[in-house]
Amino acid sequence: MPVALAADVVILTIRDGRFAVLLVTRGNPPYEGRHALPGGFLEPGETIDATAARELDEETGINPALARLEQIGVYSEPGRDPRGRVVSVAYAAMVPDAAQPSAGGDAAEAHWVALDEARGTALAFDHDRILEHAVEHARRQIEHTAAAAAFCNAEFTVTELRQVYETVWRTRLDPGNFHRKIMKIPGFLEATGRTAVREAGRPATLYRADPKRPLALPFPRPRAGQGAAGR
Amino acid sequence: MPVALAADVVILTIRDGRFAVLLVTRGNPPYEGRHALPGGFLEPGETIDATAARELDEETGINPALARLEQIGVYSEPGRDPRGRVVSVAYAAMVPDAAQPSAGGDAAEAHWVALDEARGTALAFDHDRILEHAVEHARRQIEHTAAAAAFCNAEFTVTELRQVYETVWRTRLDPGNFHRKIMKIPGFLEATGRTAVREAGRPATLYRADPKRPLALPFPRPRAGQGAAGR
DNA sequence: GCAAAAGTGTTGAAACTACACCCATGC
DNA sequence: GCATGGGTGTAGTTTCAACACTTTTGC
Numbered sequence: 001m002p003v004a005l006a007a008d009v010v011i012l013t014i015r016d017g018r019f020a021v022l023l024v025t026r027g028n029p030p031y032e033g034r035h036a037l038p039g040g041f042l043e044p045g046e047t048i049d050a051t052a053a054r055e056l057d058e059e060t061g062i063n064p065a066l067a068r069l070e071q072i073g074v075y076s077e078p079g080r081d082p083r084g085r086v087v088s089v090a091y092a093a094m095v096p097d098a099a100q101p102s103a104g105g106d107a108a109e110a111h112w113v114a115l116d117e118a119r120g121t122a123l124a125f126d127h128d129r130i131l132e133h134a135v136e137h138a139r140r141q142i143e144h145t146a147a148a149a150a151f152c153n154a155e156f157t158v159t160e161l162r163q164v165y166e167t168v169w170r171t172r173l174d175p176g177n178f179h180r181k182i183m184k185i186p187g188f189l190e191a192t193g194r195t196a197v198r199e200a201g202r203p204a205t206l207y208r209a210d211p212k213r214p215l216a217l218p219f220p221r222p223r224a225g226q227g228a229a230g231r
Numbered sequence: 232m233p234v235a236l237a238a239d240v241v242i243l244t245i246r247d248g249r250f251a252v253l254l255v256t257r258g259n260p261p262y263e264g265r266h267a268l269p270g271g272f273l274e275p276g277e278t279i280d281a282t283a284a285r286e287l288d289e290e291t292g293i294n295p296a297l298a299r300l301e302q303i304g305v306y307s308e309p310g311r312d313p314r315g316r317v318v319s320v321a322y323a324a325m326v327p328d329a330a331q332p333s334a335g336g337d338a339a340e341a342h343w344v345a346l347d348e349a350r351g352t353a354l355a356f357d358h359d360r361i362l363e364h365a366v367e368h369a370r371r372q373i374e375h376t377a378a379a380a381a382f383c384n385a386e387f388t389v390t391e392l393r394q395v396y397e398t399v400w401r402t403r404l405d406p407g408n409f410h411r412k413i414m415k416i417p418g419f420l421e422a423t424g425r426t427a428v429r430e431a432g433r434p435a436t437l438y439r440a441d442p443k444r445p446l447a448l449p450f451p452r453p454r455a456g457q458g459a460a461g462r
Numbered sequence: 463g464c465a466a467a468a469g470t471g472t473t474g475a476a477a478c479t480a481c482a483c484c485c486a487t488g489c
Numbered sequence: 490g491c492a493t494g495g496g497t498g499t500a501g502t503t504t505c506a507a508c509a510c511t512t513t514t515g516c
Contacts, residue, residue, distance in 0.1 A: 001235070001236070001272060001273050001274055001275050002233035002234065002235060003233065003234060003235075003236050003273065004232070004233060004234075005232070005234050005236070005307075005318055041232060042232050042234065042307070042318075043232055044232050044309075044316075045309050046309075047307045047308055047309075048305055048307040048318065049307070071304055071305055073302055074279055074302055074305060074320050076236075076273070076278045076279040076280070077278055078275075078276055078277075078278075085275075087236055087273075087279065089305050140375075144371075144375055157468090158468080158469090159467080159468080174506070174507070174508080175467085175468080175469085176468090176469065176470070176471095176507090176508080177505075177506065177507080177508095179468080179469060179470085180469090180470080181505090195514095197514095198466085198467065198468090198514075198515085199466085199467095199515080200465065200466040200467065200514080200515060200516085201465080201466040201467025201468065201513080201514065201515085202466080202467055202468045202469080202512065202513040202514050203467090203468080203513070203514060204467075204468060204469090205468085205469095388495085389495080389496085390494080390495075405479070405480070405481085406494085406495080406496080407480090407481085407495090407496070407497070407498095408478075408479065408480080410495080410496060410497085411496090411497080412478085426486095426487095428487095429487075429488085429493080429494065429495090430488080430493085430494095431487080431488060431489085431492065431493040431494065432486080432487065432488085432492080432493035432494025432495065433485060433486040433487055433493080433494055433495040433496075434486070434487060434494090434495080435494080435495055435496090436495085436496090
């Protein structure tokens with residue numbers, strides 16, 4: 001049974017201590033004018049991974065090489081697309097806040113939308129569901145791997161990284177303990193030698209996360225019951 | 232661009248302390264007579280999850296309700312199937328050794344094959360690759376959730392569960408410490424009151440794992456360097 | 463100097479490994 | 490009784506959360 005295969009992409013970032021998602025305003029029917037995830041159809045000769053990367057580039061201008069797209073699920077309910085039998089492969093990626101989208105392709109506009117706001121308004125197709133799954137995926141990912149660094153810029157401070165964890169886990173972490181714990185993980189953070197300029201206080205060392213091995217570096221969240229409330 | 236969508240299923244079990252995978256011998260071209268993963272094409276009106284469950288049932292006789300199938304990836308390289316543009320959604324599941332397959336559908340035969348043996352012989356299509364990914368997936372899954380219990384029968388002893396971890400992690404775990412650690416996890420194991428008959432030694436209490444919540448129950452593998460060598 | 467943020471030292475509590483030991487059964 | 494495997498007690502060590510304290514900058 002032939003189907004049309006599509007890729008839909010959930011790009012998450014953290015702005016002002018909250019999750020934000022990259023959405024496009026659809027420029028064509030169906031759901032014209034509605035918010036949707038960037039995405040599009042498989043073309044001859046390409047893999048679906050390539051489709052996801054291409055559509056991200058075309059519709060939002062975000063460089064797919066920086067995004068580390070991961071498959072998170074396949075959506076195949078009959079009737080999920082009014083145009084016919086369309087099956088979507090969903091992708092998720094975390095990027096630094098600095099990434100600036102620009103619309104193109106099928107998209108009339110591309111912009112960051114706060115997660116809570118995106119949840120409030122119905123997205124096109126079954127994209128609400130895909131978005132929820134992507135957020136869950138990101139939370140799990142961060143707990144079991146060093147993926148949190150993906151939310152930071154190429155060079156970042158330990159404090160910035162800590163704030164990512166605090167946002168994702170909705171907790172406060174002790175700055176001192178976090179610093180030691182993260183520095184103890186071998187091969188994760190690499191000092192650049194440079195320091196970040198601050199409005200006040202001692203300048204922080206800038207680090208780079210090795211993008212080659214962002215895997216299997218557990219950073220367990222603090223146990224409940226004792227809490228990790230900051231000072 | 233229309234594609235044919237298929238589901239391929241990797242069913243893993245543990246036999247004699249080794250991984251084994253459920254393979255079928257293909258009864259039709261292409262790759263007739265070769266080992267392959269059970270699988271087949273999407274039919275009108277069904278989701279791809281339903282396809283996976285149906286094919287598992289048809290080709291192997293394994294009850295999909297017991298298997299807890301999970302999507303592990305999409306395989307879309309052009310040319311991966313000589314019949315044309317076929318995209319496969321791969322699924323993985325862990326089942327107890329007790330499950331007995333019986334062939335049907337496209338499959339001439341269905342049987343358990345030791346993982347090492349399956350790796351030695353080339354499987355049909357790109358099923359070698361899918362199999363590798365599924366094994367990795369299972370190892371990760373077991374580390375972060377209570378999925379290990381899926382390898383055990385409905386009722387099992389703590390020792391049987393420990394042997395699953397020992398196989399998956401290729402370690403030896405202290406029986407006493409394992410017992411305490413696993414019993415401390417709230418809501419994981421539920422005593423049935425019955426005991427298992429043994430050839431020798433004290434009979435072991437039989438437990439049931441709550442199949443409703445096999446999620447997010449971390450059982451961290453022992454740290455390296457101190458080791459968890461048995462007595 | 464003072465304020466602010468980075469980063470280190472210390473301490474008491476909890477968790478874990480290793481291993482001794484007791485328990486319950488078949489023979 | 491003896492062998493065998495299930496299950497518990499416990500000491501020494503490690504890890505960790507909490508938080509005091511030192512360091513390095515801007516003003």
